[in-house]
Amino acid sequence: xxxxxxxxxxxxxxxxxxxxxxxxxxxxxxxxxxxxxxxxxxxxxxxxxxxxxxxxxxxxxxxxxxxxxxxxxxxxxxxxxxxxxxxxxxxxxxxxxxxxxxxxxxxxxxxxxxxxxxxxxxxxxxxxxxxxxxxxxxxxxxxxxxxxxxxxxxxxxxxxxxxxxxxxxxxxxxxxxxxxxxxxxxxxxxxxxxxxxxxxxxxxxxxxxxxxxxxxxxxxxxxxxxxxxxxxxxxxxxxxxxxxxxxxxxxxxxxxxxxxxxxxxxxxxxxxxxxxxxxxxxxxxxxxxxxxxxxxxxxxxxxxxxxxxxxxxxxxxxxxxxxxxxxxxxxxxxxxxxxxxxxxxxxxxxxxxxxxxxxxxxxxxxxxxxxxxxxxxxxxxxx
Numbered sequence: 001x002x003x004x005x006x007x008x009x010x011x012x013x014x015x016x017x018x019x020x021x022x023x024x025x026x027x028x029x030x031x032x033x034x035x036x037x038x039x040x041x042x043x044x045x046x047x048x049x050x051x052x053x054x055x056x057x058x059x060x061x062x063x064x065x066x067x068x069x070x071x072x073x074x075x076x077x078x079x080x081x082x083x084x085x086x087x088x089x090x091x092x093x094x095x096x097x098x099x100x101x102x103x104x105x106x107x108x109x110x111x112x113x114x115x116x117x118x119x120x121x122x123x124x125x126x127x128x129x130x131x132x133x134x135x136x137x138x139x140x141x142x143x144x145x146x147x148x149x150x151x152x153x154x155x156x157x158x159x160x161x162x163x164x165x166x167x168x169x170x171x172x173x174x175x176x177x178x179x180x181x182x183x184x185x186x187x188x189x190x191x192x193x194x195x196x197x198x199x200x201x202x203x204x205x206x207x208x209x210x211x212x213x214x215x216x217x218x219x220x221x222x223x224x225x226x227x228x229x230x231x232x233x234x235x236x237x238x239x240x241x242x243x244x245x246x247x248x249x250x251x252x253x254x255x256x257x258x259x260x261x262x263x264x265x266x267x268x269x270x271x272x273x274x275x276x277x278x279x280x281x282x283x284x285x286x287x288x289x290x291x292x293x294x295x296x297x298x299x300x301x302x303x304x305x306x307x308x309x310x311x312x313x314x315x316x317x318x319x320x321x322x323x324x325x326x327x328x329x330x331x332x333x334x335x336x337x338x339x340x341x342x343x344x345x346x347x348x349x350x351x352x353x354x355x356x357x358x359x360x361x362x363x364x365x366x367x368x369x370x371x372x373x374x375x376x377x378x379x380x381x382x383x
Contacts, residue, residue: 001377002034004082006101007092008070010039010057012046014239014269015208016175016298017117021092023176027370029054036086038079040070058082065244069096069135076100083108088377091142094120096134099141106145111380113373114146116163118156118295136162143169147380150373152296156317160292171376174320176366177301179276190277194235194267201232201347204282204308206275206299209240211249214288214313217336219256221288222263224340229347233263234286237278240266279306284328284346287312288339294318300328305361309353311342324363327355 009015011022021037029035034056041048041059048059060078064071075097083089083104088111091098098114105112120135139162143149149169157163157170196202203225207213218234225232243250257264270278279285285303287294287310300310300321310328312318322328329342346353362368 001088001374002086003028003036003377004079004086004089005035005037005092006075006079006089006095006097007037007039008095008097009042010037010059011052013042016296017092019298020117020175021115023178023366024370024373025055026053027176027366028373031367031370031374036082038075038082040072040075042070069094072097076104080104080108083110086110088113088380090115090373090377091146092117093139093142094118094135095142096138099138099145102142102145111377111383112142112146113376113380114142114149116143116149116151119160119162119292140165147383148376150376153317153320155320156292156295159316171379173369173372173376174364175296175298175301176369177298177305177364178361178366179279179302179305180273182273182276182280186273187277187280190274191281194265196233196235196265196281197231199231201229202282203232203234203343204278204285204303205234205236205238205287206278206285206302207238207287208243208246209236209238209250209253210243210246212289212291212293214290214334216253216256217288217290217334217339218286219253219260219264220336221340221343222260224337225343225347226263228344232347233265234260235265235267235278235282237267237270237275239269241268275302276306279303279308282308283350284308284343285310286339286343287318288333289313289315289318290333292316297321301360301364304328304355305357305364307354307357309346309350309355311339311346325355325360327353327360329353 009018025035036056038058060072060074062070079101089105090113092115102112143166150173151157154172287297295317304327313333314330319330331338331342
């Protein structure tokens with residue numbers, strides 16, 4: 001099958017959406033499909049065309065950055081050219097360009113499968129409000145034109161005001177999760193490299209420093225955790241400087257984090273091998289997300305396949321990894337006291353939150369997810 005995947009950002013951009021799409025594209029390629037990804041050249045240092053893990057990646061020049069999105073005048077025209085050569089298009093939204101691509105594909109008789117990752121909720125401000133309106137309109141056009149819509153969980157879909165309008169098209173496929181294996185020595189090397197004490201209780205957090213991740217609630221919960229576990233430390237992995245669209249949030253958070261001294265540590269973006277070591281070293285991973293921009297939390301599953309439990313906000317979609325595996329606790333969103341209590345409970349009783357790791361690995365393996373996508377693609381073609 002010849003598949004065109006379109007999205008705003010692709011790797012090396014670091015976000016849950018880009019990681020998801022990269023794993024899916026690679027797994028589809030490994031299953032014998034011809035996969036082309038069309039995306040933005042968000043950094044001029046990136047090549048316009050390259051082959052990555054068997055996937056053809058085409059990057060188009062960016063004319064303008066608008067909030068977290070980009071304007072690429074060439075995208076609809078390039079997509080139309082590619083549509084002549086493919087059997088199906090898979091659009092990953094939020095994405096402004098999804099609307100013209102979806103309409104063009106349907107006019108050309110090409111099936112459209114929409115992967116709806118999450119609602120888009122941008123910070124306040126005139127530009128962001130305009131971007132939100134444009135994104136919502138693009139999403140509705142895309143969903144109306146799509147044959148089928150994939151989302152991470154029906155839990156999220158049933159509570160989404162947007163997906164609820166297209167629920168007859170919605171199909172559930174969880175995100176792919178996989179990490180390279182590492183040795184125990186690699187974990188100790190990681191501990192030494194980043195100067196993390198052997199007796200410290202490590203609370204991990206993974207993701208861009210963005211408002212929807214809710215880092216400020218973990219910051220406020222940490223003193224309560226330290227009262228019970230004075231050797232605890234938060235280690236944050238992911239981009240924490242110059243995050244597009246999050247400048248004001250970073251300014252707000254900086255003094256709060258600074259007040260914690262060495263009890264909060266930023267590592268930035270690290271290689272996948274180190275990420276595995278990080279998850280294995282952590283005692284618990286915290287995902288205190290705050291709104292529907294967060295729909296699942298791949299990092300929870302990544303932690304679980306490394307044997308590490310998680311705590312997560314009790315929100316549609318976000319609670320599902322814990323409910324599916326039993327490896328953690330959920331707490332009311334933005335509730336600092338209950339977030340702290342959940343972390344303390346796991347630090348006190350880690351043996352209660354061990355899951356069936358092989359079963360989790362198999363359920364979320366990229367090949368498993370790609371196989372489920374194949375069935376969706378066949379259904380879309382049949383329609």
